[in-house]
Amino acid sequence: MHAIESAALTKTYGKNTVVDHVDLQVPPGQVHALLGPNGSGKTTTVRMLATLSSPTSGRAAIRGFDTVRQANDAKRQLGLVGQFHAVDPRLTGRQNLVMLARLNGFHAAKARKHANELLDRFELAEAADRVVSTYSGGMRRRLDIIAGMIVRPAVLFLDEPTTGLDPHSRNEIYGYVRDFVAEGTTVLLTTQYLDEAQRLADAITILQSGRVIAAGTPEQILATVPAGLDVVIDDPLRYHEVLSVLDGFGGSPTDPRPDQQHSPIGLSFMFSGEAPGLLPVLRALDAAGIAVRDIGARVTTLDDAFLALTGRDRITA
Structure with a gap:
């Protein structure tokens, strides 16, 4: 019962x-x-x-x-x-x-x-x-x-x-x-x-x-929220190259048109399946000659899931 x-x-x-x-x-x-x-x-x-x-x-x-x-x-x-x-x-x-x-x-x-x-x-x-x-x-x-x-x-x-x-x-x-x-x-x-x-x-x-x-x-x-990865690079002009590298891992940018006028530039990606390990991504970016200032897996929270499911900016009574 x-x-x-x-x-x-x-x-x-x-x-x-x-x-x-x-x-x-x-x-x-x-x-x-x-x-x-x-x-x-x-x-x-x-x-x-x-x-x-x-x-x-x-x-x-x-x-x-x-x-x-x-x-x-x-x-x-x-x-x-x-x-x-x-x-x-x-x-x-x-x-x-x-x-x-x-x-x-x-x-x-x-x-x-x-x-x-x-x-x-x-x-x-x-x-x-x-x-x-x-x-x-x-x-x-x-x-x-x-x-x-x-x-x-x-x-x-x-x-x-x-x-x-x-x-x-x-x-x-x-x-x-x-x-x-x-x-x-x-x-x-x-x-x-x-x-x-x-x-x-x-x-x-x-x-x-x-x-x-x-x-x-x-x-x-x-689990309803795609896995995420954040990358920070110094050269905004390499933005499209980063997209190409992450696309090879199945990643899509959460913001397809970020501000590319300032350095450094932070980019966030989501993956339809499990996010790749940081080391393989870092090696691929290094092989492409792209200097990475910071890289990290994004921890999914219930806030992320709520926003993804409801499309709302906050939860209220």
Whole structure:
């Protein structure tokens, strides 16, 4: 049984199709990243999976419970940390957590004990009795995540959990996510930081215009981007000769018309298959009498794959 699954999940508003036949299968105990540019249908998909919105057609289930026909059972399986702060800034951190625990059926003493345990675990004990409006962004985000974990969910939705946080706070959140998964929680992550998905996700689904355009492990997604090689030469006039040499290795320039007026000149190439080794290329350029200032293989990142697949210049909510 999948922790999260959908089949032909679709959402329309009038004549506008926002989510178009999205299929997802997320095994238990994994992190699955849902990525997509602005308007891709990512947030609408999350809302349907989290029982906050009903699909126009298709179906979704959380641990086997249909999100429409068995919505209450599905809700009991999940926690949700949204993009915006869900805690009351007028209350202290401890008061927020005790209140949420009580709303989830804990009796008073157990609610206080559970809140204290979570505040300790998330390193907020010292600030527990301060009103939340005095918390830093990272502290408030940690409290948001605690709020989503009051009743330990089998499935946790994290909607851009680290947006706006400094690198230290982001790394703290990554540690918490890894702990959750190690303890058996399945995480569906949306993020605008592609390196975050690359570091945390076991699998990735990329949406564009409501449709799935790529799905697989991070390695499989990266494999969709051609291998690359960068060459820097001192003489711009030798540009076409470099193209000829690299063409013999199956390389194509990423910019067919670079600025050739200045020295040195940097050239980037992509290869339909595996990139050649640096030494054979360097020897071929040397044999052609072309002085090379620098040469290196270009490391493919998830940003490269995202740009190649979507044609967008950035990823947003």
